[in-house]
Amino acid sequence: MRVTKQQAAQNREKILISAASLMRERGIASVGMDALAEAAGMTHGSLYSQFGSKERLAEEAVRQALVENARNTSDVSDIGTYVSRYLSRKHCDAPGDGCALAALVSEMPRSSQTIRDRFTHGVRAMIEHVSGLMHARSARQRDDAAIAAVATMVGGLVLSRAVNDDKLADRILSATRSSLKASATS
């Protein structure tokens, strides 16, 4: 049942992409190798021959999710668009395709150093992106404003996903959006 090198590389990509999505949806620790294998359309034995361990697969899947995030937001060049997209119903309802920081942030205190390092790098990347969209005079002020904006976006998104009431979720999204837009114009 051996496949071509090319096919094996494609399978690896497929595993990574589906794992990056599934881990954001269900959590790294909570999702099993069987579920990850099924999502990729293979048996779990194949995941082990490709990655060796769940930890290794998780490391690569976190990298994959962060790369997807960077790619999906690279076209955004103004803070209003960034905030509107991030704090949208669509983003709220699609954790598997959404921000890896919001999806994985709570697991980081219990994650390995390698995974936390990659996550931390992703946090810095998001802060730098948002900082570049800020209008404050000094770089320090822009960074501080960006950090606060990132915290508000991540907090607003995870809270809107957590609550068991759609109206409250929408209220959280709209209140955080308008707060960020008000502070951006001041």
Added chain:
Amino acid sequence: MRVTKQQAAQNREKILISAASLMRERGIASVGMDALAEAAGMTHGSLYSQFGSKERLAEEAVRQALVENARNTSDVSDIGTYVSRYLSRKHCDAPGDGCALAALVSEMPRSSQTIRDRFTHGVRAMIEHVSGLMHARSARQRDDAAIAAVATMVGGLVLSRAVNDDKLADRILSATRSSLKASATS
């Protein structure tokens, strides 16, 4: 090995308090009944005779954690103090004694309805408390400002706990603190 009714009630309290703390530290799903029993100084069989299932224990432990939160913040009557305490190094380093919303928020999308209902109630309670400390004219404006402040606090805290770099963690805490204090005086 039977104990008095009073002792049994005390044991139940002890289990609840240590479970509320351990679940905030390690996550509801990630902590096992053995670990919860050990933390309470009992065997896991005792936890089952007291609560029947892990789900039931988790439901009560989430309630316990939210009650503790309400009690710990009931004395705070100005927004500056609230923000300073919430976004402090001390709070960041003590998830087991800290805000249940920040500790459990990411698990809620995968939690039972009962647990999510209690969590949602806790979110409303925090918003209402913070709203009462806001200076805006209308109730609607105060609520919106409170929601945004809660999102910034929760986001800032979970991000500072997640990153693998103490300097960045401190920067996140201080930037979110100053952002919230600036918006409170405007």
Added chain:
DNA sequence: ATTATCTATAGATCTATAGATAATGC
């Protein structure tokens, strides 16, 4: 007699590995 707790264990699930299979790659 009732019951809070403990011990032992069942059954499910999870990570991981060994060995077989079958097709590629040299």
Added chain:
DNA sequence: ATTATCTATAGATCTATAGATAATGC
């Protein structure tokens, strides 16, 4: 000959239950 994948299974862990124990509560 090498290797990507699959099958079968080991070993650990996790939730849960049955039955024993021993002291309370009526």
